[in-house]
Amino acid sequence: MAVLQTGAFRGAGVISQQEHTLPSIFDIWAQQSLADSVKPAFKHVIKFIGLWYPKETKSVNKWFDELYLGFSLFLDTYYFKNYGGSFSENFYGMKRINPKTSQTPIGKDRLKSLFFISVWPYLRGKLDELQAKLSEVAEARRTSIAKFFLKYYPYFKTLLGAAAILFQIAYIFNYSAIPTPFLWLSNSKLIKLTPEDLLKFESIPLHLQDAGLLTKLWRFLVSIPSVFGRLFTYGLFFVQFLEFFYASDAAKELTTSHQRSQPPVHPLMKLSEPEVLTMEIDKCPLCFRRRINDTVLSVSGYVFCYTCIDSYVRREGLCPITYLPATPDQLIRLYKNNNSNNSD
Structure with a gap:
């Protein structure tokens, strides 16, 4: 009882009976933002290099999604094997465990985690591209499969988005220890790394070591894609809000109320x-x-x-x-x- 009373509530983080500290919802969001922004950051770097070396980067741009998929699988497999979680999860001091055994994922559970971390974003991007291409095709020329896909794929995306929101709400209010549906499908949950976990590592990652100039520089460099990704997301949201506002009746009324009461006078002279x-x-x-x-x-x-x-x-x-x-x-x-x- 004393342990439960002294357990600090950090967002959605509590100390369970196994003394596992759950990360806060802000840690979850930061980790997801970093994971989502690394790929666009690499893509912008390739485009920037392509300004000087267009021929050399042509093939890279063509197969960028597949190359990044291979890189992501290699990187996250390495981090799972050595640190019990993906790169972005480990960067924010987290690892994955099986909710029943409290062991890091192995075998099928690890493969499922790697699928939803690396393979699913790749497939989601390809499905979005397919949706955009099929939408441009005239309806009379679409096959029955294309019509079925265009009709139900938006519902599928909406269902996934709604499930993600429900999981996060349940996590915030401490009704669930799993913040995303993909973690649930992977039979995993996230917990904070403990000092004992760090001692078990053969080599402690730089961003988890004691604070120093090199450590701070590394954290800053790695967090740049996450910060710019969030700023870009906020910017898109603001633009969408402006588009919605200017298309609404309220904007038209506001524009009408601020019209000139008197027309402008020509700078030289007013002619009747x-x-x-x-x-x-x-x-x-x-x-x-x-x-x-x-x-x-x-x-x-x-x-x-x-x-x-x-x-x-x-x-x-x-x-x-x-x-x-x-x-x-x-x-x-x-x-x-x-x-x-x-x-x-």
Whole structure:
């Protein structure tokens, strides 16, 4: 009872009867972010190198997904064998154990873990690419299998996303010791590494050693993809929010309420319609000089120099004479026929 009372609650972390400390939900999110951002980071590096060596990196770009799959399997197999978890899990001081035996995964359990860590993201990416390609094909040319896939694959992705959210909510409120459905399918759970675990390692990874300059530098370099990945995710979310907002009725009402109460006045002088009508027929109402490249604004019918009216409409969005809303698409160039046919 004393052990249970003194067990600190860290997010979703509690000390169980086997004295295993579960990582907090923030550790889980950080680990997932690192795992998801390593591949894009490598891809950007390859693209950057390709600016100078396009021929040499062409094959790498073509087979990048397969090459990264092989690298991921090699790296995570090594970390599972030596440290009991994947690279990203070990980086944040975690390992996997069997919930019943409390032993690190071996045999089928390890293979299942490697499948969901390395192989499944590869397959998910290929399925997403297939969905995008099939969506571009005309419906009449799609096979029955393609139609079935396009109809039910989005539901499958939604189901996985909902399951992930439910598992994390249950983990946060301490109803479950497993934060993701893939861990449950792998018959594994994550726990924090203990000092005893570190002593059992043949060689302690640099990021788990005592703090030092080299250790801090290594942690910083490895965490860069995770940080930029999260920032990129937040940026995409913000862009999607803006797109949703500007497409909504609230944005239209807000835009209408902030429209100019008075139309802009031309910087030289304000001309009324009667004044424009009494001008010489070849003068531009904006520059007051002989028109060059006659252009009519279709919303009002007045003729201007192309340069004058184009810049004005782009800047103000209005006809300078009638104040009707206007866009550059409503400009119509007029062409004069200077050839005269003289008859005797």
